[in-house]
Amino acid sequence: MDKNSSSLSPKQREVLQMLKSGQMKRINIFEGSVRSGKTYISIIVWGFWVAGSPKDKAYLMAGKTLRTLKRNVLDIMSGLFGSNFSYNLYKKEAELFGRKIYLESAANSDSENKLRGMTLMGAYCDELTLFTESFFAMLLSRLSERGAKLFATTNPDDPSHWLKKNYLDNKSANLLSIKFRLEDNIFLPKEYIKQLSAEFHGVFYDRFILGKWTKAEGRIYDGFSSKNIISAKMLSQRLEEKRLIISTVGVDYGGSGSASAFAHVGFDEEFSNVYVLSEYYDKENRSAESLISAFSRFIGREKARFPTLGRVYCDSAEQLLVKSFRKAVKVEVSNALKRPINTRINMLNRLIASERFFVLDECKRTIDAIENAVWDERSPLLDKRLDNGTSNIDSLDALEYAVERFEKQLFKL
Numbered sequence: 001m002d003k004n005s006s007s008l009s010p011k012q013r014e015v016l017q018m019l020k021s022g023q024m025k026r027i028n029i030f031e032g033s034v035r036s037g038k039t040y041i042s043i044i045v046w047g048f049w050v051a052g053s054p055k056d057k058a059y060l061m062a063g064k065t066l067r068t069l070k071r072n073v074l075d076i077m078s079g080l081f082g083s084n085f086s087y088n089l090y091k092k093e094a095e096l097f098g099r100k101i102y103l104e105s106a107a108n109s110d111s112e113n114k115l116r117g118m119t120l121m122g123a124y125c126d127e128l129t130l131f132t133e134s135f136f137a138m139l140l141s142r143l144s145e146r147g148a149k150l151f152a153t154t155n156p157d158d159p160s161h162w163l164k165k166n167y168l169d170n171k172s173a174n175l176l177s178i179k180f181r182l183e184d185n186i187f188l189p190k191e192y193i194k195q196l197s198a199e200f201h202g203v204f205y206d207r208f209i210l211g212k213w214t215k216a217e218g219r220i221y222d223g224f225s226s227k228n229i230i231s232a233k234m235l236s237q238r239l240e241e242k243r244l245i246i247s248t249v250g251v252d253y254g255g256s257g258s259a260s261a262f263a264h265v266g267f268d269e270e271f272s273n274v275y276v277l278s279e280y281y282d283k284e285n286r287s288a289e290s291l292i293s294a295f296s297r298f299i300g301r302e303k304a305r306f307p308t309l310g311r312v313y314c315d316s317a318e319q320l321l322v323k324s325f326r327k328a329v330k331v332e333v334s335n336a337l338k339r340p341i342n343t344r345i346n347m348l349n350r351l352i353a354s355e356r357f358f359v360l361d362e363c364k365r366t367i368d369a370i371e372n373a374v375w376d377e378r379s380p381l382l383d384k385r386l387d388n389g390t391s392n393i394d395s396l397d398a399l400e401y402a403v404e405r406f407e408k409q410l411f412k413l
Helices: 011-020 040-049 066-084 109-115 133-142 162-168 191-201 203-208 232-241 290-307 321-329 341-353 364-372 393-411
Strands: 025-030 059-063 086-090 094-095 099-105 122-125 149-154 173-181 244-252 261-266 273-282 308-315 332-335 357-360
Touching: 011 040, 011 173, 025 040, 025 162, 025 393, 040 066, 040 094, 040 099, 040 122, 040 149, 059 066, 059 133, 066 086, 066 094, 066 099, 066 173, 094 321, 099 109, 109 133, 109 261, 122 133, 133 162, 191 341, 203 341, 232 273, 232 357, 244 290, 261 290, 261 393, 273 364, 273 393, 290 308, 290 321, 308 321, 308 393, 321 332, 332 357, 357 364, 364 393
Parallel strands: 025 149, 025 173, 059 099, 059 122, 122 149, 244 308, 273 357, 308 332
Antiparallel strands: 086 094, 094 099, 244 261, 261 273
16 A cells, blocks of 8 residues: 555544554544544554454454445445455445455444354444444453454543443543544635634534543534524525425424424525425324325425425334325425434534525424434433423424435535
């Protein structure tokens, strides 16, 4: 592997020198701001280290899902290492410089069972704060070969997160923390850094821009204000300048003590702006039949108002309702991605902070939900949105289901 050092930042060259001089520990965490170059250099370090490690040993790479591992790491490795690297997601295997690498997801609490019986020389973890502690602990126990090492990337999270509390702050751990800041990436244009910094707000600014482990407190969408609320006339004027290219409906079903909610969301040309066009909210939930009927009427009305409506994303918890919805309307009905709640929260906050998110003033429930969403102070281990019936979480879920599939287009990822 030949990596031209001129294409690396001073911080990245410093890290590479740490590897060459034998400063790496049993656990090596690349942490800090987004777009700071930490993932890129972690992959290079991983490649160098594997290339110099025994061929007859086993290695593992893990991500929250295999899909995110592919997007964040494996595809970059293909470009960096060329014919020296290949992978097969179906077989969950890869080969790097002649070394066999197992590929695994750490999607849930049962994932640790996939590691049982393994004996590993090395491991790489992408976005480690998204893993369960049980998976990570099991992985460390599997790294039992002499000289075994783990390399991992992460953005900061809550200071009480298990990774921070039990490992990064544990002085007895054989661990090296390599911290990155946004300014460490000297290849980013200043205008881009300014724009990216403006897109994050509050706790997410502290974590993703400043690289701090910060606790979330108070209002979640504290950047949301009257400037994000527009009239039908204002919407019409804005759409004359940039027309809608697609609109979607997100659906959240009412359960015990919660409401059923629909959110119709539009995206204009080049995915420049996001508009909440209409909403439905029903806390009575009289019957499945009444909900299906309400859904059919809602889609029919919205399709007449906005012909761009072509897709519906539903909470996947009730598959019988999803099937009934498909039969009731002539638009595509699919399961929502249901990405982690904080990922969805961060996405909406970025849109709000960059003045690209607008709600039609008639969508009173959605406006109230955004204005009154707060962090749950009773959750010391993980940041969670308060969901105890005192605020409208259902409209937020429906809104997020409608938007989450378009993160790549919205932020040009």
